[in-house]
Amino acid sequence: MTMRLFRTLAALALAGAMALTAAPADASPPAVPAAPHSGPSALGPYISPWGSAHVRVSDTTRQWLDRNGIKLGAIAPFTLDEDGYGYELPIGSTAGDHLDAKGRIYYPGGVTLTQESTGTKAELQATWIRVMPQPGYAAGIRLNGQQISPETLIAYTTPAEVLASGRPTLKGFKLDRVPFHVTEDTADLTRFWFGDPLPADSLFGTLTPRFDYVP
DSSP states (O other): OHHHHHHHHHHHTTOOOOOOOOOOOSSOOOOOOOOOOOOTTSOOOOSOSEEEEEEEEOHHHHHHHHHTTEEEEEETTOEEOTTSSEEEEEOSTTTTOEEOTTSEEEESOEEEEEETTTTEEEEEEEEEEEOSSSOEEEEEEEETTEEEEEEEEEEEOOHHHHHHTEEEOSSEEEEOOEEEEEOHHHHHHHHHHHSSOOOTTSEEEEEEEEEEOOO
8 A cells, every 4th residue: 555655655756737828929839848759659657447536726827828819628538527617637557558668647538628719729648647857747739730849847836736636545545626827838839829828827727636456
């Protein structure tokens, strides 16, 4: 059980989701740092055979989405909340996610951001939760069908914030509302694409993951 909790904490020192999207502005787009990309084929151990993780955007992110007419969407097997301001991520071997050699948890789903007034659509897929060197949520970025980056850190958290939210459950382990914060890269990209950036270091949202071990 100790090893399972350790793996859970390491894996969930990162669980988050976030989103951004695009509509060309005027100058050249900001550079998007890309992490080394091994792809979802680099299979590793599963953190838990069953579970789920729920993302809710913050008030700041919700206001930004509404102000810019941007709709959040889900790429299966992620599912969107009924009100459109959160989404569910399945966890475990049944969902196909795993820990790879680079210390990332791969998720086979993703999220989209679509601006209805311009038809601009950004896709964040593939999805990874990074354990190191900076815990956070990373994703590949496609804008209007074009690859922008194979992997960029979208939102970050800290080990202290993860550990502060953890508690055991009857079947495993749960983290309650782990905060994830907007990165400088995300602020730059949203500024370029919408002229209205998500503020760097603001709260993007929270992640509540649950890992189950007993059927």
